[in-house]
Amino acid sequence: MDYGQELRFGLFPSPDAADPQHVLLLAQLAEVSGLDLVTVQDHPYQARHLDAWTLLSVIAARSSSLRVALNVANLPLRPPVVLARSIATLDLLSGGRAELGLGAGAFWDAIVAAGGRRLTPAQSVDALREGIEVIRGVWQPTGSPTVRVEGSHYQVVGLHPGPEPAHPVEIWLGAYKPRMLRLTGRCADGWLPSMGYADPEVLAGMNEVIDTAARDAGRDPASVRRLYNVNGRFSRVRGGSGLSGTPAEWAEQLAELAVALGMSTFILGTDDVDAVRVFGEEVAPRVRDLVDIARAAPRVGADSADDEREGVVLQSPEPVATQTNPLLDVRVTSDDGMRLSDQAAWDESTRPRFPAPAQFAYTAQQQAAPQHLVDVHDGLRSELERLRDIVRQVAEGQVSIGSARSAINRMTLRQNNWTLGAYCEQYCRVVTGHHSLEDASVFPHLRRVAGAGPVLDRLSQEHEVIHELLEALDRALVTLVVEASDGSAGGAGIRQLQEVLDLVTDALLSHLSYEERELLHPLAQAGFY
Known part of the structure; x- marks a missing residue:
């Protein structure tokens, strides 16, 4: 199902603390190559990673067109009030270029080692729902009523909202299981799965869970942006995991994902400069043209x-x-x-x-x-x-x-x-x-x-x-x-x-x-x- 959403293309580089300048180079190349978005994974307990939030702030400051987002924020280690104000501040400083990928948490032993609380799967989804409510409360316009969320995991009562972001920041959920998918349909602005955890053959069923939950909540399913972290390799031969083949064949595969399954934002996980250039300069424009043609009109008769x-x-x-x-x-x-x-x-x-x-x-x-x-x-x-x-x-x-x-x-x-x-x-x-x-x-x-x-x-x-x-x-x-x-x-x-x-x-x-x-x-x- 094609939801008719605007196509976007992005980069998902490794925040390698051993070579921070290479990460910044990849982001710069992403912008020059015509990509729309740079996202960074958020594992605050990982000593080999740069802090995701600081890295995104530098990328936003050094670029002029790139949107930036956490992919996805580790809510158990980032209190929602602080996270909301950090996002709003970067959005104001960057001229409306910050979005928020958000997750319920994973790798609980590492989270506990970093001072977080261990939650069951059900508790983590409840905490995420409450966290979204807190974040959106903080983003209310100045002069709005104070934030009041009295949940099982977050109690925010009497907090003055603000600052208000420069644009309506979207919240994208990294979701795979039915309960998280239903939460996405009810509450989120986007769905952000990853190839390898949700391969193309299972996307249709997951989309249907989101769509049903959205309709039950009185929302248009097309209002939920469908993003997809992808990976693969450019080669003369198709095969293997992820995307494969020539740039033209990549474009055909991504266009099919857009037209048949509704995915509209493709974020490439790579640290290879040539792959970034080819993805931005060759693949993305061809996907846009292929999808435009497919959306224009069916074959005549x-x-x-x-x-x-x-x-x-x-x-x-x-x-x-x-x-x-x-x-x-x-x-x-x-x-x-x-x-x-x-x-x-x-x-x-x-x-x-x-x-x-x-x-x-x-x-x-x-x-x-x-x-x-x-x-x-x-x-x-x-x-x-x-x-x-x-x-x-x-x-x-x-x-x-x-x-x-x-x-x-x-x-x-x-x-x-x-x-x-x-x-x-x-x-x-x-x-x-x-x-x-x-x-x-x-x-x-x-x-x-x-x-x-x-x-x-x-x-x-x-x-x-x-x-x-x-x-x-x-x-x-x-x-x-x-x-x-x-x-x-x-x-x-x-x-x-x-x-x-x-x-x-x-x-x-x-x-x-x-x-x-x-x-x-x-x-x-x-x-x-």
Whole structure:
């Protein structure tokens, strides 16, 4: 079951006290690679681990876009009032980037050795429920009634609430047994299991327990975020525990978990820098595209599906609509012909056209596929405008762009050109991932539509040109970073970046308009897959 939740991707590194700088490097790499979240396990009795809360605070301070969370907090050794105020404080200091993974406790001998109380499984769940009530009481707005929780494990009476977090902090429970799963459905904002303890084949049943408890409590099951700690290895061969295979195969496995089982936040447990980079740069964008396509529209009709399996070339539908009764709601984006660069990426006059039918009728379901393409392109256009605005600010000497623009999309920019470079690079990866998915899966499917082949060939050629232009943009960013190493901005580096960015803008906007116009009918007739 797909709950339709926003996809997020994160990192779960080991808080190794023997090499603390490596942990910070992994977190920095996670941000530059486009990941959304860094989480840290919390075992206060473990002498080989850095203190999880202190580590998260440093990661949040050194990053500008990453959300941070305990995965999961050890409630028996972290009093809920202190934990609540710690979370709220970090959320305020980080601009609303703290979340709370919470657990009932485990490894009770170690907890007792560290001064905690030993609890039975039933007692630990009751204590967790009371702890959640205390934490949410502390997070009430200033001026709210005093916190009053008189439980068997926590007695908090007359405490003034506050500070209030910067945003509604989510509480995610690490839960596996039925009683904890029911508590998740009734009280939590998210469910955070781990691969190895809850492998994919058992997720559906656990989700159902959460969903039933949520409905019984009058909640929408989709309001409970589904997170998943995952592990595995990148290789040419599938097999073994966890995820396996190439980055593309990882993406397929994660997309299936999202669409079929509703998991929406994937947190990779690894200390390998290459795995972090591949997960952020290659896997995450492809998963997003695959899930977007799956959510856009189902395959059009059983008859069409049967024809495709037999290799029948799809033809234009019978012309049942008239010019006075148009049934097309999709509005493609026209090319206004304006160009910023005196160079040209290609000769536009040689572009082939799709022989669109003079009359046509498409259902709303059929129109969903071309409309989704327009929506995805609109996102790329919007990001391109943001990118250009950042470059403009840097060129004008507005170095303190972190305070001038506190957020671009989900990013908070730092006050240096490296952050500018990281943002540009992330945008380039999004564009490249979108084109790679089209070339690898969407375009081969659309070749079944009569007359679409020449257009698809041209679009693939333009994808290659855009890829080369994005690499040129990367090189310009390197020049800018080197030039600005003394803290200044401007000069040859920024001029080169602007020139390449102008050419990228011309090529990309022209290409997106051409693609929407020429693929409107093929997508309406055949869908994405």
